[in-house]
Amino acid sequence: MEIPYTVEARPDTGLNNVKLGIWLFLASEVMLFGGLFSSYVLLRVGAVEWPQGAEFLNIPIGTVNTIILIASSVTMVMAYASLKLGDFAKYKTYMLATVLLPVLFLCIKGYEYWEKVSHDHLPSHSTFLAIYWTMTALHGIHIIGGIVVNGYFWGPGSKMWHIKREMFENRVEAAGLYWHFVDLVWIFLFPVLYLL
Template sequence: MEIPYNEELRPDTGLYNAKLGIWLFLASEVMLFGGLFSAYIMLRLSDPNWASYGQDALNVPLATLNTTVLITSSITMVMSWVSLKLNDVKKYKLYMGLTLLCSFGFLIIKYIEYSSKFSHGLFPSTNNFLAVYFVLTGLHMLHVIGGIVVNGYFFGPGLKMWNTEPERFTNRIEVAGLYWHFVDLVWIFLFPALYLL
C-alpha cells in the first residue's frame, strides 16, 4: 500500500504528511526538554548549596567552540536541502558531508569535556548541578547521534531514492533538517543555561 501525501500537499493541512509528522514529534521533544529545564530551574532555585557545586568550573571556550560547530552544521544542513532544490547532487553530497563532519566534531569535543570531568572525579551522582548537566547534555548528545544515523543514511544508501523520486527525497532532507535544527535550537538554550548563567 502506498503512503499518500509524500510529495503533494494534503488538502486539509496544507502540508505533506512527513512535515506534520516531524513537527508533532518535535512538539513532544519540546515537552521532554522543557520538563528537564523545569527541573533544572526548580533545583537551582531551591537548593541552598548550589553555589558550591562548581558550575563555573565548566569549560566555556570548549562549549563556545561546540556552539559554533553546531551552528555551522545547521547552515550546511539547510544548504544541502537548497542544493537538492537546485538539482545539484554533488553540492548536496558536499554539504551533507560537512554536516556529518561537524556532528562528529561536536561529539569529539563533548567526549573531551566529559573525560575531563570524569578524570576529576565529577560524576552525575556528585551533586545536583552535575546531575542536571550530565542528563541534559547527555540527552542532547543522544539526539546528535540520532541525527548522525539519519543524515548518514541519506548521505549513503538512502540517496538512491533521488534517482527515482527526487521530490520525495528532497522532502526527506527537509524533514531531517527540521530535526537537526531543533537539536541546534536546544543547544542554543543549553549553552547559556548550563555554562554561562
C-alpha cells in the first residue's frame, strides 16, 4: 500500500499531506516567536528604561532590509504562479531572485552585526540588545533554512517538475508558505526592534 494523499487532496479535508503539514509547522512557529515577543513585552514593561531602537540600530538599513525581504516574498509568490501557468523558465528566474534577495539580506544583516560588535554592543550590554540579537539571530537561522530549501527547489530539486509536476508544485507551495511566514515575522520584528 502506498501512502495516500501525498499529491492529490483528500476529498473530505480538501488538503494534501504536505500542505496540512506545513501549516501545522507554521502554527508551532507562531507559538515559538509568540513566546519571544511575549518575553520582549514583559521585559520591556518591566524595565526601568528602554532605549529607542534608533539609539542602537540603523533605521535606513533596517528599512532597506525590510524592502528586500518583502521583495523576495513577492518573487516567491510569482515563482509559484509561474509554475501554475506552466512557465518553467520564468519560475527559474523568480526562484533565483527569491534565493538571492535573502542572501543580500543576510549580508546587510552581517554588516549590522559587525557594526554592533565593533561598538561593543554585544547581547550582554543591555536587555534591549540581548533581545535584538536573540530575535534577529533566530530569524536569521530561519532565513538560512529558507535559502537552503528554496535553493534546492531552484537547483537540483527542480528536475522533479519534469517528472512529477503536481508534486513539485505542492512542494514549492509549501516552501512558499514557509518563506512568507519568515517574511511575516520580520514585518513585526522590524518595527518592534527598530522603530519603537
